[in-house]
Amino acid sequence: MSSEPQMAATAVALVPTWKAALSKASGLFILADGVAIPGDWEVKPDQWTGDTGDMVFPNPKAIPTPFARAEATRLVLAQIDQAFNHVLALRFRDLLLGVAAGVLTVEPDDLASPEHDNLGRALLQVDRDARYFCQLKWRGLSYGITYRTSLFSPHTRRTREEWAALAEAIKPLEPDALTLLCDWRASLERARRWNPEVPLCEWQRGVNEVLRRAGAQPSEGNARLVEDARLVGPAHLTLPTGLNTEPGEPVRAEPVYLPSLQRGFAARLLTTCQFKPREEPDKQAIALCDATQKTVARIRLGQSGSDGNSIALGMGSVELLDTPKVPAAEAELWVSGRGGEPGIVDLLRPVVLALQKIGRPVDGEHVLAAPALYPDPIRVLFERGRWPGEGGARAAQSRRLAAALLQAGGRALDGATLERERGERLQLGGTAAPVTLTLVDRLGEIAINDFRALGYALFAVFTREAEPASALDGQLAMADTLEKLLEHNADRPLEPRKWVYDLVELPPSERLSRRVATLQRFLRAYRSPQPGLPRVLDRAAQSFARWASGRLGPPPKDGEAGGRNSDLLPLGRPSARAINVQLPTGEELRLPLDAVEG
Amino acid sequence: MNRYVISVGGTGQHVALALTRLVRAGALEGLKLIALDPDNETRLPQLLRAPTPSLSGAKHPLQDGVVKAPFDIARLGQKSFEQLFVDPDHPKEQELFQCLFDADEASIAIHKGMYGTPCVGATVFAEGANGDLIQNLLRPLSSATQVFVCGSVVGGTGAGIMHKLIGEIRRYYTHEIFGIFMLPWFDVSATGGKGAITPATITRNASHGVKYFYEHTIPNLTASLLIGYPGTTQSAVLKKLTLGEGNMGENPHYLHLAAARGIVELPAAHTANRGVKAYGMVHDLRNEGWLLDAAWESGVPLRKLLRALRVQHNLVSFLVLPENRNKILSYYTSWLGSSDFFAPLDGSIKLNVTDKKMRHSFAEHVLDRFAEIKEEVELCVNWAQKIFPVELIDQSDDALMKELSDAFMKRAESAGHWKRLQAIWKGRELPANPDKPNTGADVAEHHAQIILDYALGN
Incomplete structure (x- = not known):
C-alpha cells in the first residue's frame, strides 16, 4: 500500500468491510498485498460461533465444492488449537480414534468405479485428486470417508446418538489407540513425512492436537505399531515429500496406511506365512490355506490391467480370516518358494512392482524407515527380518528353529541374538x-x-x-x-x-x-x-x-x-x-x- | 480484439446488462457475451436476452444475450438435487451421496436455482461439465484474445460454479482471464419460507465464498476485481437495496457500473502490476460522478455520451410522436402540402426511393426504426437516471438540453423541434447506394447518428 496521505474520509472502498487507509480517491486499488486474503476478511476462530451459540463458520453449505465437509474440516484443523470444540474437530477425533481402535473399518474405494455412476464422474470433474478414498464404517453404517487434506470427511446424516454410540465403543480401547497413533506418527516423523505447518497437511495438525490433548506417548520401541497393529486402507493423503525441510516444501497426495489396533496381528500374520500360498484369480488375491484347505488369510492383488493406482485401491492388503491349526513340527515358512513352487514373496511380485511404480522401493532401508507406506505383508516380513536378502538370497533354517522362532513371535534371528x-x-x-x-x-x-x-x-x-x-x-x-x-x-x-x-x-x-x-x-x-x-x-x-x-x-x-x-x-x-x-x-x-x- | 465476457448467475447478468448499455452508448466496444444460468425464463434473463425488441439476436450490443444453462435443463426436468444422481441401480452411489449431502441439500429443486447453496451448485455444474453442452458454449473461446468472468462469489450458482468454470475455460483458452466478482451488494428480507435466502445466508456465503475464492480460484486468474456494498456507507449513489423473495427482475445499482469499469481498468492495472491478483475499487464521496467523468474506451466521458443520447432521445421522440408520424406519412399519401418541415429527411427518402408509390412504406420503415432507436436510447438513459441522481447527470448550464426539454412540453406543436432537426440535418441527406440499396432503417440510423454527433459537438 502507498504511503500517501490518507483520504479515507472522502473516499470509500467498494467492499463490505475495509479498515486500511486508502491512498487514492477513486479507481482500482490493491487489496492488502494483492495476493492473500486481507486479514480482516478472515473469520477468526473466536468468531466462529454465532450469537445463538451455533457454529457459523466454517459451514459446509457455503463452500463451493461437493467435498465441502472435508474442506470445512480442513479449515477447522488449520486452527484446531483454538477450535477443538468445533463440531467438525470433535468428529475428526471420533473418526481418528475409531480407526485406530479398530472399531471403524477402512475400505478403499474409487470414484471412477461404475458403482458410483454419474455422481462419481461429477465428483471427479470437480476434484480429480479425490479419486481414491476410503469408506469408514461401523456396524454397516457409513460414518464418513477419507479426504486428502483433512484425513476425514464426516458423514452428513449420522445422528448425535450414532456418534455417541461410536464414541462409547471406542472408549475402552482409547488408551491403546492413542499409543498406536503416537507410534504411527513417530514412524512418519522419522521418514520426514510429518510437517503439520505445510499447507494441505492440516490433517497432521489435527492428529497432533488429538494426541497432545490426550497426553499420549509412543510405546517402547514402537512395539504397539510393530506387534499389535494392522495397517488399513490406504487413505490418499497429502504428505510432505521429505525432500527438504524449507518452507514451501512440496507436498504430494499418496497412499498412506492408517493404524488399526489388532493385538498380536504381526505374529498371527507370520503364522499364516507357514502355509503354502496360491493364487485365486477369480478373487484377484493370494490365498493362504491350512492343511484342511481352509483359507486362513487373503492378500488382495486387484485387477490386472486396471488404469488406476493399484496400491491406492488396496493391492497388497491382507485380511486374516481364521486361526490356522498347524502342528509345530511341521512349521515352515512359505515366505520364499521351495521345490519349484512359488512362495509368498514370489506371488507378491505384482505388489512390489506396483509400489516401485509409485516411487516406493521395496528394500529394508525404505520399508523400515516408513512402514506406514507399505502394505502389511511386506511391512511385517521386513520388520521380522523375513524378507529375502539383497541379491535374492533365500533365508533357510531348520524346521526346529522355524518352529521355535514362530513360537517367539516369528521374528528372524538378528545378528546380536x-x-x-x-x-x-x-x-x-x-x-x-x-x-x-x-x-x-x-x-x-x-x-x-x-x-x-x-x-x-x-x-x-x-x-x-x-x-x-x-x-x-x-x-x-x-x-x-x-x-x-x-x-x-x-x-x-x-x-x-x-x-x-x-x-x-x-x-x-x-x-x-x-x-x-x-x-x-x-x-x-x-x-x-x-x-x-x-x-x-x-x-x-x-x-x-x-x-x-x-x-x-x-x-x-x-x-x-x-x-x-x-x-x-x-x-x-x-x-x-x-x-x-x-x-x-x-x-x-x-x-x-x-x-x-x- | 476478440473479447469475451462470461456472466454467471443473476449477478453476472446485472453486470452484463450494465455492459449492454455501455456498449450501446458507445462507451465500450467489441464485447461478446456468454451468459450462464440455469434460469432463462424469469424477467432478468428475458431482459438480457432482448433489452429492447430491436436489440436482440445478432443485434444485441453484446452479440448474444441469450442466457444458457451450463447443464442440460431439459434432462433435469423437475428433479431435485438428489434425484439427479441417486437411482436404485447404484446403491453405493446413494451411500456416497448421503455421506456428502444432507437431506436439505438433497431436496433442492435445482431447476429453480441453487438456493444460495454453493456446494450444490458446484456439483450440478460438474455433472453438466461432463456433457457437450458447456463444452459447446465455451469452445468459441479458442479464438478469444481476452476473457472476463463476472458473477458473484456469494450466490449458489455463481459461487458454486465459478472455480470449476475457470478450469473449463482453460481447456480452450490459455491467455489472460480477468475476474469481476461481486461481494454482497443487496440485502434480503429476513423473512422467507424454507429454503429461502436470508441475510444470514448472504453473510455465511460471503465469508466462505471469499475464503474459497482466495485459496482456490484467484490463483487461476490473471487479476480480479472484488466489489460489493461498503457496509453502512450511504450516499447519493450508494443506496442500500433490500430485495424480497421472488424478486427476479433487474435491480440496477451503481455497483454494476463500477463493476463494468473493471473491463477498462483491470487489464491496465495488470500491465502495471504483474504480481497483483486482487483489486478493489475506491469511490470518491466528494465527486460521486467520477465514473461519469472518466473516459471510457471511446475516449469520451460517459457523462457526455449520456447527454448526447438524451438530446437524441428528445429529438427522436418528437419525431415519432403519433401526430408527427401521421404528419410525415400523410405527405406521402396525399402529396398535398410541403415536406419542408422535415426536408432533409424527405430528401434522404427521395434519394433512396425513386418510385413515388413506394415512398410511403419506406417512410414507415424509417419511422419504425426511429421508434426503436428511441427505445434503445431509453434503455441507456433511464438506467443511468436510476443510478445517478438528476443533479449528478444534468449540467445546469446545458442550454440545448434545457431548450429541448422546455420545447418538448408542447409535444407535437413544438416548432422549435422541427427547426432544430432541419438545421441539424441540413445538407446531410443520405445518398443512394448503388451497390447495396439503403433501407428505411439505414436512413433512420444515418439521421439519428447526425443528431448524436451534433449533440456530442454541442
Missing part, C-alpha cells in the same frame, strides 16, 4: 541361487540342536555307518537301513532329517560315550580355522562330540572356532581318506573317514 546364542550364518549356492542358512543349537531355553544333529550325520559318515547310497542318487544314508541322513534339497541343503534331531535330543548311548578316541580323531579331522562351510562343520563336530561324550560343558569361547574343548581334544591319527558329496546348492562337501576301520 545369533551371536549371543553362538549360532552361525552360512552362505551357500554362490550367486546363482544364494541361500543363507542359519544354524544354532539353542534359542534361550529351547534346544534346537542344528549343529549337534549335523555333527551326528558327519560322525556317521566318519565311522562308515553311513555313506553315499547309489540307490538314493549319492545322498548320504545309513548303510544298514538306507535311511537318509540329510534333507538334501535346495531349500534344506544341509539340514538333518527329523529322526536325527529326535535322536540327538535324547541322551547318548553308553556305547557312543565310550568311543572317546574315535570322537577325538573325529574332532581332529574336522578342525579348521577356515570360515564358511569348514567352520560350520568344525562346530558341528564339536557340538556332537560334547553331546556324545556326555560332557555337555560350555561351548568354546570366541576365537576358538577350530579350537578345543577342555575335556575332549582333537587327537589321534589324522584321517587318511575322505569322500566327497555335492550339496544341492553346488558346494562340494569333503567328509573325512576314520583312519581306524571297524
